[in-house]
Amino acid sequence: GAVVSQHPSWVICKSGTSVKIECRSLDFQATTMFWYRQFPKQSLMLMATSNEGSKATYEQGVEKDKFLINHASLTLSTLTVTSAHPEDSSFYICSAKPGQGYNEQFFGPGTRLTVL
Amino acid sequence: SQKIEQNSEALNIQEGKTATLTCNYTNYSPAYLQWYRQDPGRGPVFLLLIRENEKEKRKERLKVTFDTTLKQSLFHITASQPADSATYLCALDPTGGFKTIFGAGTRLFVKA
Numbered sequence: 001g002a003v004v005s006q007h008p009s010w011v012i013c014k015s016g017t018s019v020k021i022e023c024r025s026l027d028f029q030a031t032t033m034f035w036y037r038q039f040p041k042q043s044l045m046l047m048a049t050s051n052e053g054s055k056a057t058y059e060q061g062v063e064k065d066k067f068l069i070n071h072a073s074l075t076l077s078t079l080t081v082t083s084a085h086p087e088d089s090s091f092y093i094c095s096a097k098p099g100q101g102y103n104e105q106f107f108g109p110g111t112r113l114t115v116l
Numbered sequence: 117s118q119k120i121e122q123n124s125e126a127l128n129i130q131e132g133k134t135a136t137l138t139c140n141y142t143n144y145s146p147a148y149l150q151w152y153r154q155d156p157g158r159g160p161v162f163l164l165l166i167r168e169n170e171k172e173k174r175k176e177r178l179k180v181t182f183d184t185t186l187k188q189s190l191f192h193i194t195a196s197q198p199a200d201s202a203t204y205l206c207a208l209d210p211t212g213g214f215k216t217i218f219g220a221g222t223r224l225f226v227k228a
Contacts, residue, residue: 006159034215043220044160044205093159103209104150105216107159 003027004096006108013084014116020080021111023094029074030096034105035067038091050077084115118143122206122219129196130227137191137222139206144217146208149182149189154203154221163204164191196226 003026013019023033031052036044048069049057056069066088068080077096081088091112095105120141129135139149148167152160166173166182166189173180179192193200203221210217 004159041220044218046215049215091157095159103148104162104165105160106162107152110157110159112157 002098002102002106004094004106004108006094006111008111009109010112010114012114012116015085016083018080018082019084019113020078021092021094021113023077023079023096023108025075025096025098025106028096028098030077031074031099033071033077033094033096035069035077035079036093036095038093038110044093047079081113084113086115089113089115118217120144120206120208120217120219122204122222124220124222126223126225128225128227131197133196135193135196135200135224135226137204137206137224139189139191139219141187141208144187144208144210146184146210148209149180150207150209150216151178151180151189151191152205152207152218154205156203160205193224196224198226198228200224201226 005024007022011019033050035047038044046059047062050069050071052071052074058064066082071077091110093110095107122139148165150165151163154160164173164175164180166180177194181190203223205221206219207216
């Protein structure tokens with residue numbers, strides 16, 4: 001149980017275009033999902049916390065107008081990178097907590113974004 | 117400042133030996149501490165969680181210790197196998213906090 005999927009697993013796009021990444025909890029409902037980015041050999045950096053039915057909470061330094069997060073249902077959160085630039089190229093990973101009683105997070109497999 | 121530190125150097129050990137990874141933290145009072153495994157190009161996978169009032173936790177070949185006085189957690193893999201080769205992340209949830217803070221991870225290589 002507690003499986004999280006992400007789609008796409010990788011994407012290559014041109015500079016200036018927008019890219020949407022989906023994160024789904026497959027066998028549980030997640031009122032809260034998290035979005036991270038990770039650069040090679042570096043730690044996971046929390047970008048934002050996504051709450052179902054309300055606005056996401058962004059970490060300091062993360063542009064909310066650039067990284068749009070929508071938590072449309074208890075099983076789906078999306079991250080849209082708007083007007084992507086090469087510096088946005090990174091590994092984006094989502095995670096979710098099943099709810100009360102769970103302290104650990106269940107991660108998706110990640111999405112590799114390359115902006116040309 | 118708040119820090120969570122893992123040995124950035126890779127750990128190379130021989131198959132069958134015990135691997136020990138270290139996680140140190142400063143200026144946090146974590147309610148619990150977690151360990152995750154991450155393979156290249158993949159998302160992390162949860163392994164173990166240990167609470168502040170627990171000294172040790174075991175799961176199969178894995179053992180985690182938590183010393184709140186030393187502000188340190190040790191992660192052990194006994195009878196290591198080449199399949200254990202991965203990056204291991206330490207993560208903590210500060211008491212009263214909501215988000216999880218991750219260390220940069222330690223890369224483990226187990227040679228056959």
